[in-house]
Amino acid sequence: MPTPLPTAIVGSLPKPSWLAQPEVLWSPWELEGDTLIEGQHDALRAAVQEQELRGIDIVSDGEQTRQHFVTTFIEHLEGVDFDNRETVRIRDRYDASVPTVVGAVSRRKPVFVQDAAFLRAQTDRPIKWALPGPMTMIDTLADRHYRSREKLAWEFATILNQEARELAAAGVDVIQFDEPAFNVFFDELKDWGVAALERAAEGLQAETAVHICYGYGIKANNDWKATLGAEWRQYEESLPLLQRSNIDIVSLESHRSHVPIEVIELIRGKKVMLGAVDVAGAEVETPEEVAETLRRALQYVDADKLIPSSNCGMAPLPRGVAYDKLSALSAGARIVRDELS
Ligand code: ZN
Numbered sequence: 001m002p003t004p005l006p007t008a009i010v011g012s013l014p015k016p017s018w019l020a021q022p023e024v025l026w027s028p029w030e031l032e033g034d035t036l037i038e039g040q041h042d043a044l045r046a047a048v049q050e051q052e053l054r055g056i057d058i059v060s061d062g063e064q065t066r067q068h069f070v071t072t073f074i075e076h077l078e079g080v081d082f083d084n085r086e087t088v089r090i091r092d093r094y095d096a097s098v099p100t101v102v103g104a105v106s107r108r109k110p111v112f113v114q115d116a117a118f119l120r121a122q123t124d125r126p127i128k129w130a131l132p133g134p135m136t137m138i139d140t141l142a143d144r145h146y147r148s149r150e151k152l153a154w155e156f157a158t159i160l161n162q163e164a165r166e167l168a169a170a171g172v173d174v175i176q177f178d179e180p181a182f183n184v185f186f187d188e189l190k191d192w193g194v195a196a197l198e199r200a201a202e203g204l205q206a207e208t209a210v211h212i213c214y215g216y217g218i219k220a221n222n223d224w225k226a227t228l229g230a231e232w233r234q235y236e237e238s239l240p241l242l243q244r245s246n247i248d249i250v251s252l253e254s255h256r257s258h259v260p261i262e263v264i265e266l267i268r269g270k271k272v273m274l275g276a277v278d279v280a281g282a283e284v285e286t287p288e289e290v291a292e293t294l295r296r297a298l299q300y301v302d303a304d305k306l307i308p309s310s311n312c313g314m315a316p317l318p319r320g321v322a323y324d325k326l327s328a329l330s331a332g333a334r335i336v337r338d339e340l341s
Contacts, residue, residue, distance in 0.1 A: 003057050004340060008057065010213070011060065018030060026067055073132055082099045086100055113170050131163065168205045172206055175206045183213070236263060239266035249272070250267050271305045284325055290308070290332020
């Protein structure tokens with residue numbers, strides 16, 4: 001029987017300081033060429049070992065081989081000019097320097113499949129791999145070719161599906177699509193966003209997840225959150241659509257956020273990956289705090305469908321803090337597991 005309340009991280013972990021500048025999001029690599037590949041693999045090994053030591057049940061790569069959760073994928077595609085960068089407003093919230101689509105997009109070779117096979121070889125535990133979702137991809141680049149967000153999203157959905165099928169064949173148990181844009185662009189979400197996501201997740205021999213959040217704990221996001229009022233009800237737009245979708249797991253932000261916990265009722269029947277440690281501050285949760293968040297969630301989701309996790313990626317946190325949060329997460333899950341048995 002699988003462990004009840006299996007813990008997982010959403011995506012990134014901090015990188016070692018010899019690989020990339022610590023506590024900086026999207027910081028450039030400190031190494032290059034073959035030394036960089038070797039360094040990324042060593043960092044990935046360390047991330048796996050640390051997750052296992054800290055009691056994480058579904059192991060991820062901690063994004064140790066990517067600089068950015070979206071653009072690293074895009075930069076491997078045909079039709080994208082990575083040197084020709086433009087500064088655009090993303091998530092309707094902050095400016096970022098992004099690559100430009102200059103022709104038809106296609107995937108000339110696998111992007112993360114080798115890295116995923118490497119991760120598979122490091123652990124016997126179930127593994128999860130995150131890919132950007134189609135809507136978040138188109139919101140993280142400049143398009144000088146298709147000039148239609150919907151059309152480009154469909155192209156990306158097809159490419160993502162190719163990559164996801166190969167990740168599953170490489171032994172990935174859970175394939176997660178990151179769609180923070182689902183909390184921002186509600187009309188597109190309804191028109192084609194969920195449909196494009198389902199296209200990306202079609203026919204996979206793996207469980208599928210979608211992660212929707214309020215972003216990393218960076219200033220632009222924290223400032224945005226301060227404008228959202230006492231109750232964050234953005235999930236009410238996406239969850240009813242996802243409840244009817246082919247996606248197995250929905251990953252949500254909860255702990256220390258203003259999301260009303262009862263929104264998870266809107267995805268009844270789906271598995272819920274619930275953020276039970278926060279990523280916006282360096283203060284480490286106590287196991288009891290984590291347990292309390294999980295107990296509240298269990299009023300609305302069955303125990304065999306709850307996956308305790310972090311709210312979002314942990315890349316910008318001090319490394320020790322991130323690891324201690326993993327320990328708190330698994331200790332909190334253990335408390336609630338014992339109460340259930
Ligand atoms: Zn996130």
